Amino acid sequence: MNTPLNTPRDASVDVPDGAAVAEISNLRVEIDGRPLVDGVDLRLLPGRVTALVGASGSGKTTTGLALLGEHPPGARVSGEVRVPGGGPVGYVPQHPAAVLNPARRVGALLYDIARERVRDLPRAARRTEARARVLCALADAQLPQGQALLRRYPHQLSGGQQQRVVLAQALLLGARVVVADEPTTGQDALTKSRIVEELTAVAAQGIAVLLLSHDLDVVRALADEVLVMKEGRVVESGPTERVWLTPRHEWTRELLSRQPQFSGGEEPGGAPTGAPVLHLQDLTARHHRTQVLHIRQLALHAGECLAVVGRSGSGKTTLARCLAGLHRNHDGRVTLDGSSALPRSLRDRDRGQLAAVQYVFQDARAAFDEYRPVVEQVARTAVRLRGAEAPAATAEALAVLAELGLTEEQAHRLPGRLSGGELQRAALARALLARPRVLICDEITSGLDTVTRRALLDVLAGLRRERGELAVVLITHDLDTASLADRIAVLDAGEMVEQGTAARVLSAPSHPFTRRLLAATTR
Amino acid sequence: MSGPLSFVARRLLLGGAQTVAVVLLVFALTEALPGDAAVALAGDQPDPARIAAIREAMHLDRPAYERLLDWAAGLAHGDFGTSLTSGRPVSTYIEDGFGPTLLLAMITVTLLVPLGVGLGVLAARHEGRPVDRIVSSVTLGVYAVPEFALGVLLVTVFALRLGWLPPTAVGYGTDLLGHPAALVLPVLVLLSRPVCSLARLVRAGMVDALDSPYVAQARRYGIPGARVRYAHALPNAVAPAAQQLARTVDWLLCGVIVVEALFVIPGLGTVLLNAVAERDVPVVQGLAVVFGVLTVLLNLGADLVAHRFAPRAGVAA
CATH class of the missing domain: 3.40.50.300 (P-loop containing nucleotide triphosphate hydrolases)
Structure with a gap:
């Protein structure tokens, strides 16, 4: 004010x-x-x-x-x-992209702010002074190469750059x-x-x-x-x-x-045995023609929890999407139960294959239709993928939702009336109704506060105890969350730089990138 | 997403392909018509021998692909062929009709853009308040009135009852600029619906933009109101409006037949109407190609504008 x-x-x-x-x-x-x-x-x-x-x-x-x-x-x-x-008071919101105008270059608002501040100068000097101030503010906001950024549109900047541009606006303002x-x-x-x-x-x-x-x-x-x-x-x-x-x-x-420990229970840290439920061989994934991910081999056993860790843009989500059949542009073999190769695209997978690999998305709110009650959407999985009758599916949906801590009254609400943590539980329940062999959780705890995150991880740990055969792929950038898995695979720039048991990777990382990641967390 | 240059290049290539498709389609459609130019020329007593003779004289007996190649080669040089009824080159028809049509279109667009955008911004600024209600209901009401009905109404009131303006452009030929009074009513009729649709689109886009976090940020940081509205909010409302504007200009240039007929303006629409009535196939073909190419060009322009103002959307090429 x-x-x-x-x-x-x-x-x-x-x-x-x-x-x-x-x-x-x-x-x-x-x-x-x-x-x-x-x-x-x-x-x-x-x-x-x-x-x-x-x-x-x-x-x-x-x-x-x-x-x-x-x-x-x-x-x-x-x-x-x-x-x-x-x-004036400066404001850097949670999603900096929202306050950057998608139709204007990044420099537009910065120049407008600067112009307001140089009103009292003689007309001739205003332009150069405004420009100097903009560049100075960008430099103060840790964007030394500001000149080039000014001509770009917000969507052409990385998330970090967007945040620093918004910060520069506040500095320019003299806040x-x-x-x-x-x-x-x-x-x-x-x-x-x-x-x-x-x-x-x-x-x-x-x-x-x-x-x-x-x-x-x-x-x-x-x-x-x-x-x-x-x-x-x-x-x-x-x-x-x-x-x-x-x-x-x-x-x-x-x-x-502290966050509670979270593991399969029976054989903590023990080497997984038997045939893998999901096996991946020579995977090369591309966006258009750019290669974004290459993985020689990766196996996931029943009852195992594998954390895939890396920075944003390292290919974690692409890997998950390849497994789930959401990213078609890859060559590589993904086999289920050691026998059948999974078709690359979701469209070519049959019901059984679809049910076997289920995906829980980061943004639970976007993953629900906002106009239908949650329980209907959760029950739908059983109807679609297992051919269950609607009443039976609803009963099962309510039971699973209750198991994950949502009351019947909450289950009948519209998604808009549930909190982020509650919706994420509903999303887990929806995936579970397919009775999957593999559950892929893509950053399901990011964006939740500590208490809610811990509760959700507890839910996940409980699930793994109840369903001993369920394999979980935990995509996360958060090493604390990853420490709760049995095994950790570390991705950097589309390559798997390290994989091993969680205890080994976290205590004795062999790759320099993992060491840097760990150092940044524990500082 | 590839860069802006490659978007332009791709869009231009596609525009070229669309133009070729227009030429092929126009030819195919005229081929598919029952009878041909010879039948039309033979008049009311079709004598098979006479029809055959005309066909031979006009080379209509040659295979379709040869005639297509000839016609397309001519088009590439700006030669549209000759009219069947008068023997004049088709291009002279197009040149004659284009003047009045272009004049009407230019005047209309010049008034349309500030009016439509201004009304849209005005309504958006007062969203939900009386000014917005009035603008929104009047634009919806006017939009619901077809051109011919509004035209007849305006002529009846301003030309016949009040006698302020000439009812038609009869007698002025193609020199419409010399008689601006004759242009008032046609331009009003042409403006009526486009202003409404443009204003409503701009209003919708502006309401969204003014409510957005980036506009809130600009206001928070003390950018003056008018600058926020026109420099920060309006560009977000431009992309959909540009597409609508392209469709409107297309409609204005490709013969606004009803309005030209009502006010007796010798534009392209009138040329087309006469050619169809006289079964003058080369003229119809020529006009169809011109209209098709204009449509391609205008949409190309609109896509480039939309790409500029909504760089993220990746306009479907």
Whole structure:
């Protein structure tokens, strides 16, 4: 909010570096009487990173947007948001692509912002000065080759570049406060550590950063101060190290507690025996004519969980899509149960083959039809792939959904009325109704907060105990998630650089890339 | 996705192929017509001997592919053949008719773009409020009135009752510019429906764009309102509007027969109507080729514009 300076608040005792550049006191935002945020107090100091942590829906984004003077439609707001000095507040949203105009080059908005800032210069000098400022802001946002980027469209940039361009907009604006909403969600370990460096550099310029995140590793690496939110209230706040070492609130302890172990149970770490349920030989996958993935051999045994790990763009998802018959442009042999070669395309697979390999997508919301109740869509798999009668299929769907922790009432809702974690369980149930031999889980936990993610991984572990024959392929960029598998395969730039038991890969990685990935995670 | 250059190249190649297809199709369709030019020329008392003689004189007895090659070779040099009824080259027909048609189309498009876009942006800015309601219902209402009905209405009111404007362009020949009053009513009729469809499309695109996170970001960072609307939101509404505009220009250039007939304007539509009435096959063929090529060119242009403003969409070539 661009509130002009009313009464400059004098520096209080507990503030060493001068007055706050932004301050929220006793903020309450409610919609239809239901509070989204209640009684939040927040002070942002120049050069300091303050983190708001909490599960999704705990009010982090509502608080962050309040700082920008923006509230959800129909909200009743009380309390005070003050930005002394009246400077603008920068905003880096969770999906930076959404705030970049798809029809304009990246430079368009940057130049417009710069032009507004050089109004007072003589007309002749404006253009060169605007240009210099744009390039300077890009350089400050860790984009040294900004010149070339300006002429590109947003879709021609990588996700990381898009984020830095959005950050550059805020720097160009001269913002003294930047709100970064989940900047590391869905990013691999190396990208995450780069984002941490970026935001550290921003704070080093004397800008106050408000970090909204459920990524606790990043919060710990970055934040000076942490506020833990639950259901719209701040339950605990304090310096990061203090909160980490001696959490006072029960919820904080739950948030910080380690993830549980997750394994097949019977033969932990034991070498898989017998014929593989899925075997892959000499796979070369291409996008158009570019080769994106090459794998000599990969086997998956019944009851085994294989994690496929790598950065974004390393070919993990392409591998999964080849197995599931979603990516046709490959030559290579994928055999099921050692006998029949699976046809390359989904269209050529028969019902049995389709049922045998099931896929759970990253974005559960996009994987459901928003106009039909969840249970109908889950039951449909049994009807389509196993020829079950509709009533029997519905009964089975409800049973599996209940097993995964969704009540009958929730099952009859439309997808829009379920949370991300609940929908992902429904997506798992939908795949299970095919009674698959192989379940492919493509980044199913990325984008979920720690608590929800842990619950989902528990569900997956439970599934594997109940269904001893089920083989799971876990596509993930998150080494913590991967550590719960029996075996890990590491992909880099379309090549499988390493594979072995999870314990061996994580404790004694043989390939330099794996070592770098591990180092980036544990820093 | 390959780069923009290769998109242009691919689209141009496809345009060339479409043009060839148009030429082949026009020839095939005229071949498929019952009877031929000789039958038409023989008049009301078809005497088989006379028909055969005409056929021989016009080389219609030669195999179809030879005639196609001749005709296509002529087209490549801009030679459309000669009219059966008058013996004048077909190209003179096209040149004569093209002037008035082009004039009408140019005036219409010049008024259409600012009007349509302006109304669309205006409605989008006031989405759901009275201004939007009025613009939306009036455009829907006007769009529902066919040209001939609106034309007759306008002529009755402004020309016959009030006497402000001439009812038709009779007597002015092809020199329409010298008599601008005669152009007012035809242009109004031509404008009526395209303005409505364009305004509605721009409104829909602008409503989406103004509601988008990137426009919110531009506003948040203090970009002035008009600049946000026209420089940041409007480009996202341009792609669908450009396709619609291409269809409209195509319709304007390829003979707006009803309007030309109503106001007696000697444009391409009138030429086509007369040629069909007189069974003047070469003229019909020539016009069909011109219309076909114009359609190909305009859609090519629209695709390039759409590619520029929606680079992601990968316009189906």
